[in-house]
Amino acid sequence: MLQVNLLPGAINEIMASVANSSLLTQSDRYGLMAAILDESITEEERRSVDRLLRSVLRGRIKVLS
Template identity: 60%
Template sequence: MPCPNITLLPGAVAEMLVSVSISGKLTLGDRYGLMAASLDEHLSEDERRAVNRILRSVNRGKVDVTKEI
């Protein structure tokens, strides 16, 4: 079964980092953005660090995962 073409919007990772930092919540939309970022082979080093920072915050319990969009 082929994988669907998932494209990350420019600036999406930085926007997610700001949004998650301010709200303390990782929304469903953010999770889809993180999925797209993890599949993007051309992600910059800064964007990879931002994704890792978000995931570490979730892992440490500093960010709540919600079903909100």
């Protein structure tokens, strides 16, 4: 089974990067996947991930392939 580990500070770094560029890269997506699978992230981090995903759904952030 594949183990995915979230790097410390990764969510904040992804949020800052996306806020500057309005682009979600493949590595950002892997970081978000790790965050979603990580049961130890804080409620604030989980809300940040949720906001980011809602922005993608609303078309405010472009997903790069």
